Amino acid sequence: MSEKENILARVREALRVPAPWPGHSPAPSNRTGGPPSDNARQWLPSVRPSFDDQVALFRKNAGDLKAEFFLLEGVDELPAKLAQLRETEGWKKIGTHDGELTTAACRALDLPTCRTDHPYDAKDLETCDAGITECDALIAQTGSVLLTSRSAGGRALSVLPPHHVVLARREQLISDLPEAFALLKRKYQSNYPSFMTLITGPSRTGDIERILVLGAHGPKKLTIFCV
Amino acid sequence: MSFVQEFKTQALRLTHDLRHRQLIQTALRKYEIVRDKSRAAFRDWQAARQAAAETKWEAINHLDKYLVEFTDKLAARGTKVHWASTASQARDIILGIIREKKARSIIKSKAMTSEEIHLNEALEHAGYEVVESDLGEFIVQLRHEAPYHIVFPAMHLSRGDISELFTRELGSAQTDNPEELTMIARRVLREKYVTADIGLTGANFAIAETGMISITENEGNARLTGSLPKVVISLLGIEKILPRLEDLALFLPMLAVSGTGQALTCYNSLYGGPRQPGESDGPEEYHVVLLDNRRTELLADAEQRDALHCIRCGACLNVCPIFRNVGGHTYGTTYSGPIGSVITPHLRGLQDWKHLSYASSLCGACTETCPVKIDLHHHLLQNRRNASNQKPSTLEKMAFKLFAFTVNRPGLYAFARGAGRIAQKLHSLVKRTRLDPAGGWTTTRDLPPIASQTFKEFWKTRNKS
Numbered sequence: 238m239s240e241k242e243n244i245l246a247r248v249r250e251a252l253r254v255p256a257p258w259p260g261h262s263p264a265p266s267n268r269t270g271g272p273p274s275d276n277a278r279q280w281l282p283s284v285r286p287s288f289d290d291q292v293a294l295f296r297k298n299a300g301d302l303k304a305e306f307f308l309l310e311g312v313d314e315l316p317a318k319l320a321q322l323r324e325t326e327g328w329k330k331i332g333t334h335d336g337e338l339t340t341a342a343c344r345a346l347d348l349p350t351c352r353t354d355h356p357y358d359a360k361d362l363e364t365c366d367a368g369i370t371e372c373d374a375l376i377a378q379t380g381s382v383l384l385t386s387r388s389a390g391g392r393a394l395s396v397l398p399p400h401h402v403v404l405a406r407r408e409q410l411i412s413d414l415p416e417a418f419a420l421l422k423r424k425y426q427s428n429y430p431s432f433m434t435l436i437t438g439p440s441r442t443g444d445i446e447r448i449l450v451l452g453a454h455g456p457k458k459l460t461i462f463c464v
Numbered sequence: 465m466s467f468v469q470e471f472k473t474q475a476l477r478l479t480h481d482l483r484h485r486q487l488i489q490t491a492l493r494k495y496e497i498v499r500d501k502s503r504a505a506f507r508d509w510q511a512a513r514q515a516a517a518e519t520k521w522e523a524i525n526h527l528d529k530y531l532v533e534f535t536d537k538l539a540a541r542g543t544k545v546h547w548a549s550t551a552s553q554a555r556d557i558i559l560g561i562i563r564e565k566k567a568r569s570i571i572k573s574k575a576m577t578s579e580e581i582h583l584n585e586a587l588e589h590a591g592y593e594v595v596e597s598d599l600g601e602f603i604v605q606l607r608h609e610a611p612y613h614i615v616f617p618a619m620h621l622s623r624g625d626i627s628e629l630f631t632r633e634l635g636s637a638q639t640d641n642p643e644e645l646t647m648i649a650r651r652v653l654r655e656k657y658v659t660a661d662i663g664l665t666g667a668n669f670a671i672a673e674t675g676m677i678s679i680t681e682n683e684g685n686a687r688l689t690g691s692l693p694k695v696v697i698s699l700l701g702i703e704k705i706l707p708r709l710e711d712l713a714l715f716l717p718m719l720a721v722s723g724t725g726q727a728l729t730c731y732n733s734l735y736g737g738p739r740q741p742g743e744s745d746g747p748e749e750y751h752v753v754l755l756d757n758r759r760t761e762l763l764a765d766a767e768q769r770d771a772l773h774c775i776r777c778g779a780c781l782n783v784c785p786i787f788r789n790v791g792g793h794t795y796g797t798t799y800s801g802p803i804g805s806v807i808t809p810h811l812r813g814l815q816d817w818k819h820l821s822y823a824s825s826l827c828g829a830c831t832e833t834c835p836v837k838i839d840l841h842h843h844l845l846q847n848r849r850n851a852s853n854q855k856p857s858t859l860e861k862m863a864f865k866l867f868a869f870t871v872n873r874p875g876l877y878a879f880a881r882g883a884g885r886i887a888q889k890l891h892s893l894v895k896r897t898r899l900d901p902a903g904g905w906t907t908t909r910d911l912p913p914i915a916s917q918t919f920k921e922f923w924k925t926r927n928k929s
Contacts, residue, residue: 240547241535244702244756248528251764256525259517259770260837272522272707273515277714280512282505282727298727353744359658359692379717379728391745392691396684396731414713422709429674431541431740431750432690434733435716440684441730444600444618445626445642447491453599453646454653455684455731 277415284378284412291377291410292463298380302438303451304459308407312338312464315404316345319369322460323348326400332365334390338404338464343369353390359397368398368456374420375405375463378413379437382461385425386432395436401456405463467796468819474794475823484620484791491619492782498725499779505727506717516718517837520773523672523705527763530672530705531754537675538752541737546753551581554755558583558664558697559590561751565695567592567661571653573679573686574598575666576614576776577699577755580798580811583664594664595656597685599649606633612792614799615723615778620791653685663693663747665735667700668775669715673708675736677752680719682730690735696747698735701755703763703772715775722779722835762810768843771806773836780830780840786823795820802830806843814851821847885914 238246258264284294292308299306307318319342322328332351333343343350351361362368370389372382382403386392395401411417421433440455451457465473478484503509523530535545548554562570570587572594578584584605587594596605600617604610606629611617618626623640630636636648665686669678677698679686690696706715712732720729739746763769781787781801792800797808797817805820821844830840852860870880888911894900896907917925 240549240553243549244547244754244760245528245531247756247760248531248702248763251760252525252527254764254766256521256766256769259521259773260514261839262514272711273518274708274711274714276515277512277710280506280508280515281713281717283507356744359745363654363658381728386743386746391743392687393745396687396691414717415710418710418713428740429676429736431737431743431746432733432735433676434687434731435728437726437728437730437732439730440682442599442646442683443724444598444603444616445621445623445645446487447494447616447619448623448642450643450646452650453683453685454597454650454657454688 278413281413281415282378286412288407288410291412294377295375295380295410298377299438299461302380304380304438304461306461307463309462309464312341315342315462315464318462319343319346319402322367322400322402326366328366330365331367331369332362332390332394332398333369334371334394336371336388336390336404338371338406339369339390342404353394359393362393362397365398367400367402368394368396369402369404370395372403372405372409373424374417375410375461376412376414376417376435377410379435381417381435381437382459383417383420383435384433385421385430387425387430392432395434396440396455399452399456400458400460401436401439403459403461405461407463410463467816470796471794471819471823474796475790478791478794479789485789487620487622488788488791491616492788495725495782499721500725502721502725502727506721512714512718513835513837516714516835517770517773519706519711519714520775520836521770523707524703524763524769524772527702527705530707531702534670534672534675534705535752535754537672538737539675541675541740543675543737543750543752546751547756548753549756551755551757554581554699554753554757555583555586557753558699559586561695561697562587562592562662565661567695569593569656569660570595570662570664571656571660571689571693572596572601572664573666573681573689574601574617575664575699576611576798577666577701578664579610580757581699581755583699595653595660597653597656597683597689598681599646599683599685602649602653603629606630610793610798613778613781614776614801620793657688657692660693661695663689663696665689665696665698667698667704668719669706669712670700670704671709671712671734672705674734676709676734677736678706678712678716679733679735680716680723680729680731681733682724682726684731687731687733690733690747691745694747695749695751696735696738697751697753699753699755701757701759703759703774718835719775719777722775722777722833758811762807765810767846768806768810770836770838771803771810771840771843773838774803774807775836776803777835779833779835783829783833785825785827785829790823802840802844803838806838806840806847809847809851814847815855818847818851821845821851881914881918885916888914
């Protein structure tokens with residue numbers, strides 16, 4: 238027998254005796270409404286339905302996490318905003334990928350660029366001052382950015398450079414975590430990207446005396462532009 | 465020294481170490497403040513706990529079905545799945561992959577399972593360089609120490625300790641600024657990510673429905689470990705299963721709140737295989753190693769099966785009065801605190817590790833804080849019961865027989881009571897000295913004095929007056 242069969246046989250043998258229902262309560266005799274986590278929304282922190290409320294909540298959460306969030310009037314403002322960052326932070330080289338928002342905005346920056354749409358050299362990406370990506374969604378409830386290797390130029394672009402800049406559209410702002418996972422399913426169910434992540438603020442650690450330090454291994458800065 | 469002697473010696477030393485106590489209390493006070501705030505943001509934390517417990521119950525009680533679903537889905541997208549019944553099998557599988565790839569250097573993100581199978585020692589013994597990339601793990605690795613806590617590995621060290629360590633091991637300048645210390649580690653590790661041949665990770669959840677591994681972290685080290693090396697290996701216990709992708713909407717925030725007090729951890733990433741057609745980066749090969757290592761023995765104990773619901777958030781350690789006084793290393797186990805005391809006897813032998821179940825005040829703080837409602841303090845009692853059923857203590861048995869014999873004979877009982885009063889007075893002369901015959905018990909405990917009057921005597925005098 239293979240180890241797989243050995244382990245599964247031990248599991249099946251072990252499960253012959255049923256375990257008591259958790260939480261010191263009797264098992265519901267006829268449960269309705271699907272698996273328990275289907276109701277997650279009603280227990281998680283509340284989110285109001287209107288767009289303005291969700292923008293305000295996202296702004297507050299992102300701010301608490303030391304991420305910067307800007308709601309712009311339109312796509313046209315992007316080049317100027319990015320140029321401003323280029324000047325204030327002295328960017329000399331950027332990493333980015335091909336996308337509806339990224340392509341035009343990054344071309345206007347007129348900087349040496351490492352493109353991660355095709356296989357690239359990690360050492361080259363490591364020398365970039367910023368990684369500019371798109372995303373799949375912004376989540377108001379937690380102030381998170383949802384992105385995948387398909388929507389944001391691979392796995393490393395959003396984590397290796399010291400500054401991660403996210404370009405998002407207004408319609409990408411969603412309310413909460415259950416909606417985020419529903420969106421992933423709707424969008425990718427037939428063929429998931431090999432990597433998907435929820436980014437909640439810039440990289441951080443509290444491993445030394447529980448004192449917050451930003452930029453442990455990933456980006457020290459996270460800037461989100463929503464157009 | 466036996467495990468129990470070792471535990472007693474270390475516990476005695478650390479409970480008197482005021483510096484240690486202060487470091488732990490400061491760290492945990494900060495944790496408590498943010499945890500309470502994040503928990504309060506939930507509309508119904510208690511209902512969320514019950515739902516999380518039921519979701520894990522479903523996963524663990526149909527583990528065979530979900531494991532097959534999980535591994536089939538992974539394999540369908542090019543992941544190589546390995547099954548290991550024992551720690552040594554898991555080590556051999558991982559060493560085999562590394563040898564086949566002719567790799568030299570290995571970058572590793574935090575994985576308690578790898579501590580459990582002593583993977584680093586095995587890899588180093590075989591001549592490979594293994595670098596822990598989580599800051600806390602990096603620090604304890606430099607100290608050649610086990611992690612102090614499953615979530616905060618370097619909780620027992622002050623910034624001064626870490627600065628000294630970095631100066632000694634890395635040649636950096638002394639500093640007591642946590643940010644500078646973090647940047648020293650960042651610089652050292654950056655180089656390693658880009659050059660490492662193999663990335664090694666653990667896992668927080670294994671999603672059966674989609675065949676994905678979920679990794680929760682704050683630093684970004686696991687993301688780099690899972691992105692840059694050509695070969696990535698994830699090692700996880702078979703109990704990490706969650707049935708569906710949507711379950712994460714509940715489990716990710718609950719893990720964050722319980723683990724560090726955050727509303728959500730910085731990076732919650734899903735890995736569904738090696739680089740897929742059309743993708744520009746990610747490993748060429750992705751291996752998943754599933755570890756049993758006696759988890760199926762715990763599974764067979766229906767009474768304590770819910771201990772496999774554990775999501776390793778560390779919340780029970782943080783609230784445990786024993787953990788807070790004796791510290792993480794004293795346990796001598798990979799998993800410390802209440803959950804460690806419950807599962808270690810199953811994983812490493814009841815008689816050798818039963819003392820951990822006795823080292824408890826049974827206050828129940830662990831059970832109350834557990835996000836998946838594991839009945840921790842009752843399991844400690846069950847371990848005690850199982851240990852004494854398996855190997856009864858003759859002395860204890862005799863004592864209870866003698867007690868029963870005495871209380872069933874009123875004359876003898878009255879005599880014993882009188883004798884006890886005298887013995888108790890005499891005992892105060894030898895208490896806390898070597899001459900005390902019951903020293904093991906009485907050094908740290910005071911028996912209430914036997915009443916000068918029994919209730920019967922009291923009643924008689926009361927009715928007379």
